[in-house]
Amino acid sequence: NAGVTQTPKFRVLKTGQSMTLLCAQDMNHEYMYWYRQDPGMGLRLIHYSVGEGTTAKGEVPDGYNVSRLKKQNFLLGLESAAPSQTSVYFCASRPTANYGYTFGSGTRLTVV
Amino acid sequence: DAKTTQPPSMDCAEGRAANLPCNHSTISGNEYVYWYRQIHSQGPQYIIHGLKNNETNEMASLIITEDRKSSTLILPHATLRDTAVYYCIVRGFNNDMRFGAGTRLTVKP
Numbered sequence: 655n656a657g658v659t660q661t662p663k664f665r666v667l668k669t670g671q672s673m674t675l676l677c678a679q680d681m682n683h684e685y686m687y688w689y690r691q692d693p694g695m696g697l698r699l700i701h702y703s704v705g706e707g708t709t710a711k712g713e714v715p716d717g718y719n720v721s722r723l724k725k726q727n728f729l730l731g732l733e734s735a736a737p738s739q740t741s742v743y744f745c746a747s748r749p750t751a752n753y754g755y756t757f758g759s760g761t762r763l764t765v766v
Numbered sequence: 767d768a769k770t771t772q773p774p775s776m777d778c779a780e781g782r783a784a785n786l787p788c789n790h791s792t793i794s795g796n797e798y799v800y801w802y803r804q805i806h807s808q809g810p811q812y813i814i815h816g817l818k819n820n821e822t823n824e825m826a827s828l829i830i831t832e833d834r835k836s837s838t839l840i841l842p843h844a845t846l847r848d849t850a851v852y853y854c855i856v857r858g859f860n861n862d863m864r865f866g867a868g869t870r871l872t873v874k875p
Contacts, residue, residue: 658809687862696853696865697810712862744809754800754812755863 656680660745660758667735667765675730675761677745685748686728687712687755688720690741697744703728735765770854775870778848784841786869788854791835797858799830801839802865803850810853810865813839844873 658679684705689697699712703722719731742762746755771789778784800815814828821828827840841848853868
């Protein structure tokens with residue numbers, strides 16, 4: 655039981671490049687989330703999903719897209735990376751609404 | 767969701783109880799209080815949550831005042847490994863979690 659797995663763990667992108675961050679959970683959780691955390695700050699919600707095939711915007715969705723084609727996977731895409739997207743990205747999941755989150759270990763992304 | 771206020775930092779002696787306060791004076795009747803912690807640069811870890819009754823699990827206790835306007839997270843015997851940023855979050859049943867700046871707890875030998 656791996657919990658929530660994020661890949662890659664580290665990545666350096668050039669401005670304008672695109673990439674996809676993968677979040678996979680093996681706990682059969684319905685809800686999945688993408689957060690970003692900038693140095694010295696709390697987490698900010700980017701996008702989330704309340705079930706397979708659904709997605710919704712969070713606090714800071716601009717510049718990102720997501721997809722939830724399979725229940726166990728939640729993908730975060732950057733179409734044209736910008737230096738302002740340099741951050742640590744965390745994925746989280748939970749079974750239903752009244753549970754705490756299980757977080758992944760994060761993806762450290764640097765855009766130069 | 768209601769706004770929360772936490773002290774930016776606290777110290778605690780190893781082996782002593784750590785009491786972390788959280789003020790949520792605008793909480794509404796159907797909003798839960800959640801606590802998470804984040805150790806260094808790891809992903810946040812769920813600790814405990816409650817609605818109006820006090821709660822206890824293997825990690826901590828959550829004490830919610832009768833008027834629900836504030837709560838306290840208690841780590842009964844703090845260890846050096848409990849040094850982390852602790853987040854208090856108030857949210858409605860179907861709402862997502864919004865993380866603030868939290869309290870940086872430093873457990874000292």
